[in-house]
Amino acid sequence: MSLEQNLADLQKNIPSGCILIAVSKTQPSERIMEAYQCGQRVFGENRAQELASKFEKLPTDIEWHMIGHLQSNKIKYIAPFVALIHSVDSLKLLEEINRQAKKVSRVIPVLLQVHIAEETSKFGFSPDEITDMVESAAWSGLKNIQVRGLMGMATFTDDEQQLRREFKTLRSLFDQLKGLPLPQQVAMEELSMGMSGDYKLAIEAGSTMVRVGTAIFGERQPLKKV
Numbered sequence: 030m031s032l033e034q035n036l037a038d039l040q041k042n043i044p045s046g047c048i049l050i051a052v053s054k055t056q057p058s059e060r061i062m063e064a065y066q067c068g069q070r071v072f073g074e075n076r077a078q079e080l081a082s083k084f085e086k087l088p089t090d091i092e093w094h095m096i097g098h099l100q101s102n103k104i105k106y107i108a109p110f111v112a113l114i115h116s117v118d119s120l121k122l123l124e125e126i127n128r129q130a131k132k133v134s135r136v137i138p139v140l141l142q143v144h145i146a147e148e149t150s151k152f153g154f155s156p157d158e159i160t161d162m163v164e165s166a167a168w169s170g171l172k173n174i175q176v177r178g179l180m181g182m183a184t185f186t187d188d189e190q191q192l193r194r195e196f197k198t199l200r201s202l203f204d205q206l207k208g209l210p211l212p213q214q215v216a217m218e219e220l221s222m223g224m225s226g227d228y229k230l231a232i233e234a235g236s237t238m239v240r241v242g243t244a245i246f247g248e249r250q251p252l253k254k255v
């Protein structure tokens with residue numbers, strides 16, 4: 030199926046309150062431009078340098094999201110322009126993003142990544158750690174950060190029951206945090222969950238942002254250097 034058809038199908042399945050992030054990692058600029066010509070403006074990448082080089086080449090009205098694990102020493106490449114960092118998985122990283130944001134006089138919107146997968150290999154805070162972090166971090170020193178919500182990745186499985194359970198866990202945590210007295214820099218507005226294989230279940234569970242790559246662009250080519 031054509032990219033145009035894929036995007037049209039997705040738009041049909043995604044409610045208006047939910048944002049479609051086109052995950053363009055490993056895709057060349059020409060493919061991104063095809064999606065852009067179809068009206069897609071929000072793109073997600075998982076490597077900082079690849080993100081920065083695409084930002085430089087592509088139209089300036091694209092909103093770039095960082096969705097992959099981010100190393101502290103790579104923040105500087107994306108700090109000047111990134112629209113949302115989904116993958117904050119430690120307080121140390123949050124503090125470093127704050128430092129780099131300050132340098133470029135920005136407030137950078139981020140999501141806190143929560144470990145919801147029943148498998149063990151994914152990055153992120155545990156639900157308990159998130160609650161502790163929100164309550165105890167030295168927020169007065171984090172003026173250049175705006176936490177907009179949570180992000181999670183479910184287990185890579187076909188087991189719908191398990192996927193529903195994991196998404197529901199994340200949604201409950203999100204709702205629970207919403208009910209707490211939160212620091213000024215923390216708002217629970219966005220819940221980023223759902224990928225090509227599981228976005229429908231994620232939406233049913235209350236996702237506000239789905240990150241979809243393969244279902245738009247087709248299978249990815251093996252990683253190559255950019």
Ligand SMILES: *Cc1c(COP(=O)(O)O)cnc(C)c1O
Binds near residue numbers: 052054182226240242
């Ligand atoms: C690659 C990736 C996606 C998209 O995966 P698809 O299965 O291709 O839709 C979503 N989220 C993250 C964090 C990713 O790295």
